[in-house]
Amino acid sequence: MADIFISYSSEDKSTVRQIAGLLEAKGWSVWWDRQIPIGERFDTVIENELHSASCVIVVWTERSIKSEWVKNEASEAASKRKLVPIVLENVPIPLAFRRIESAMMKDWDGESDHPELEILYDSISKILNQSSDAPPIRETPLSESFETRKKRKSQVRIASLLILILFSVVTLFYFLQELTEAKLAVRVFDWKDNPLTQGEVKIYLKDNIRTQSIDNNGQALFVDLPNEVTKRKLKIEISSLGYATKIYDTLISKSTFIEFRIPFVSKINISGKVKTAAEYPIKGVDVIVEGTKYFDKTKNDGSFLIRLDEYTIGDEIEIVTSHPNYEDKISRLKIISPDMKNIDLYLNPVTH
Numbered sequence: 001m002a003d004i005f006i007s008y009s010s011e012d013k014s015t016v017r018q019i020a021g022l023l024e025a026k027g028w029s030v031w032w033d034r035q036i037p038i039g040e041r042f043d044t045v046i047e048n049e050l051h052s053a054s055c056v057i058v059v060w061t062e063r064s065i066k067s068e069w070v071k072n073e074a075s076e077a078a079s080k081r082k083l084v085p086i087v088l089e090n091v092p093i094p095l096a097f098r099r100i101e102s103a104m105m106k107d108w109d110g111e112s113d114h115p116e117l118e119i120l121y122d123s124i125s126k127i128l129n130q131s132s133d134a135p136p137i138r139e140t141p142l143s144e145s146f147e148t149r150k151k152r153k154s155q156v157r158i159a160s161l162l163i164l165i166l167f168s169v170v171t172l173f174y175f176l177q178e179l180t181e182a183k184l185a186v187r188v189f190d191w192k193d194n195p196l197t198q199g200e201v202k203i204y205l206k207d208n209i210r211t212q213s214i215d216n217n218g219q220a221l222f223v224d225l226p227n228e229v230t231k232r233k234l235k236i237e238i239s240s241l242g243y244a245t246k247i248y249d250t251l252i253s254k255s256t257f258i259e260f261r262i263p264f265v266s267k268i269n270i271s272g273k274v275k276t277a278a279e280y281p282i283k284g285v286d287v288i289v290e291g292t293k294y295f296d297k298t299k300n301d302g303s304f305l306i307r308l309d310e311y312t313i314g315d316e317i318e319i320v321t322s323h324p325n326y327e328d329k330i331s332r333l334k335i336i337s338p339d340m341k342n343i344d345l346y347l348n349p350v351t352h
Contacts, residue, residue, distance in 0.1 A: 002031035003128060005053035007073040009063035015088065016059055018110050026121060028128070046073075054131035055082050055124050060102070061089045071096075082131070084123045182225040185257035188218050188238055190264065190312070195219075199240025205229065214240065219257075238262055242313025242338055264312030268335055272343030273302040274321060282323065282347060290318035290330070311335060321345055 004023055008016045020032045031049045050056065056077035064070045071094055077083035078097060085102035087093065093102065103120040184203070188196045195218025202211050203222060212220035234252055238260055239245040246262045274285045281302025288295040289306060296304040311317070312335070319331045326347040333343065 001052040002029040002049065003054055004028050004030045004124065005050050005056045005073075005077075006030060006032040006059065007050075007056060007064075007070050007077070008032070008059040009061060009067050009070060011063045012059060012061050012088070019057070019059070019086070022112060022117065023124070028124070050076060053082075055084060055127045057084050057086060057120075057124075058097075060085060060087045060091060060093055062091050065091050065094060082127050084120065084127065086120065182227055182229055182252070183256075184222040184225060184229070184234075184252055186212075186220045186222070186236065186238070187257055187259045188214055188220070188240070189259065189261045190243070191261060193261070196240050196243070196262075199238065199243070202237040202239075203229075204235035204237070236260075240313075242268075242335070264310075268308040268311045268338055268340070269305065270308065270319075270333070270340045270343055271303070271305045272341070272345065274298045274304065274345045274347060275302055277346055277348070282326065284323060285326070285347070286322040287345070288320045288322070290320050292317075313337065319343075319345070321347060323347065325350055 006016055006020060016032055020030045023030050031053060050073055056073065058064070058070060058074040058077070074083060074085070074094075074097060078100065083097070083100060085093070085097060085100055087102050087104050087106060088108065090106055101123070103116045103123070105114060105116045105120075108114050108116070186201045186203075188199065188201070190196060196214055197216050197218060199214045200211055201214060201220035202209055203225075205226065206228065210222055210225075212222055214220050230251075230253060232251075233249045236248045236250065236258070237245065238248075240262065243262045243264050246260065248260065250258060252258065274282045274287065276282060281298070281300070283298055283300050283302065285298040285302070285304075286295060287298065287304045287306065289308065292308075294306050294308055296306050298304050308317075314335065316332060316334045319333055321329045321331075326349055329345065329347055331345060333340070
């Protein structure tokens with residue numbers, strides 16, 4: 001058995017002879033000359049030498065990268081981590097072997113002091129040393145295999161028991177959580193039974209206050225409440241822009257929902273000025289909310305103030321202005337707060 005097996009294309013034999021000579025000069029035995037003894041199969045001999053060698057060198061050239069024999073031998077060696085590649089020509093290394101560090105000897109002309117040779121020698125030494133240090137493979141006695149299987153079965157049983165215990169603990173934890181925690185959903189509507197989509201709900205607990213925003217469905221959800229909230233009246237405060245803030249005291253069950261209807265604020269104030277395009281105030285303009293009884297007449301500075309009942313945030317109104325010397329004007333307005341200020345209106349004079 002040789003220390004080193006060289007895989008190459010037969011067309012590169014003369015170059016490989018030089019490489020083999022350098023390696024033998026280092027004291028290593030090399031199998032490279034593929035002369036097969038009479039009476040023996042070619043592939044059998046090569047396979048035996050490939051398997052028995054501690055290190056395999058593959059020589060990459062234009063000829064060898066096309067050889068299936070070379071690529072198969074290199075693949076076998078790489079799988080056993082004993083492959084050392086040498087690149088002698090500027091050729092693409094097969095994809096499967098590009099991650100293995102190679103001795104780059106593209107400009108080598110046979111000299112014994114090429115810098116890449118030291119890298120080659122070092123790689124070979126490491127592989128050969130690893131091979132000699134590897135402990136011998138011993139067959140496992142039948143009795144030992146039986147004991148190993150017995151131990152493995154015992155470990156599986158213990159692991160299964162631990163999983164069962166963990167599952168039971170988790171189940172018990174959630175069961176106890178259900179016993180000690182309550183949930184509450186507060187649903188909020190206006191006087192027309194439309195869900196409110198803004199605002200917040202506060203609940204007053206024994207030691208703290210919990211606050212939740214009202215979502216797009218008109219609901220504020222509270223979870224993980226202490227079970228004590230089901231044993232006494234709970235104070236609930238609901239507020240939303242444009243609506244009267246309401247406070248309720250009520251009893252709740254462990255998992256329930258409560259519906260509340262809150263009224264809009266009692267007054268909506270709309271104020272501003274009526275002016276000309278040149279910013280001069282206009283006195284005596286009737287400012288009317290179309291289709292309603294709500295109106296005002298502008299003062300000397302063009303200001304007006306209208307107080308509305310039965311309107312709330314989100315409602316839309318039309319404001320109509322009337323004056324004998326100015327064109328009538330209709331302005332559409334959406335109520336966005338209880339106090340609408342700086343609603344300025346600009347009128348054009350009547351042309352004759």
